[in-house]
Ligand SMILES: [Fe+2]
């Protein structure tokens with residue numbers, strides 16, 4: 302159930318610019334602090350990673366082939382709406398990365414960071430443009446320059462950027478690879494050719510996550526003490542947002558033969574496993590109390606959507622009630638016991654899923 306239908310380019314822009322709790326955001330940060338980052342504690346790993354970016358094994362990947370002309374077909378209306386919503390929220394995330402990385406690139410002269418940000422901008426710009434070509438097939442391309450100029454920006458301290466971006470790159474990998482593997486097993490459920498691109502695409506996201514992992518490992522104070530409270534917050538915020546957002550797209554998941562619960566918990570398992578390279582704590586997403594909490598959060602979010610639609614004073618009161626319920630549930634989830642582990646000697650992980 303998408304809140305508002307996407308039928309025109311104005312609808313697309315409104316969606317891309319929307320500022321709900323679960324919609325992707327644009328970020329600004331402290332560029333001087335980014336400029337001061339010292340990668341020397343992880344020099345060998347860092348240089349090896351930059352060499353991988355330099356090799357650019359995906360330079361020829363984001364080209365459309367004949368399948369886009371041959372395979373695109375009319376989709377049932379509900380599926381088409383959810384798919385468009387998926388594309389618009391994906392392009393907004395991809396472009397959000399592109400804009401942030403490019404701004405950091407422009408504002409720093411630290412060669413390690415400048416080089417990394419140049420590569421990240423290159424990759425995210427390819428990703429955003431590739432999705433945009435698919436939106437244009439429906440006459441619904443996003444005006445990216447306009448989006449950059451008019452979308453609201455949220456300021457995040459560098460450490461919040463590291464936690465949030467690391468997680469969104471790794472969860473992005475886990476999402477794309479899980480969809481890719483499912484459609485590899487069930488090619489009849491691949492209702493659009495873009496999914497065939499996800500395997501090599503998600504390796505870019507995986508490597509982007511590795512970069513932020515190395516930045517955090519080079520600054521170990523980010524991964525201990527009171528900062529773990531932030532790690533915990535971002536883990537929960539990213540997982541909860543994904544869970545709520547995915548459950549607003551039932552037809553999309555049915556079409557791919559994925560149950561949203563199974564899909565989301567699989568993505569959490571993969572992300573949690575990878576994130577042990579940096580975070581000495583992880584959320585116990587398979588604990589029944591945790592799962593019950595996410596379901597309550599979903600119920601509260603649906604309640605807010607219904608109350609908004611109802612409008613008037615009663616709608617407003619209901620909305621306040623559901624919002625309070627959501628906040629209370631989030632706090633309860635935040636306070637649940639977490640798992641603890643030591644950080645591995647080997648900092649990097651391979652994309653083995
Ligand atoms: Fe990307």
Ligand SMILES: [Fe+2]
Pocket residue numbers: 398425470505506509
């Ligand atoms: Fe990325």
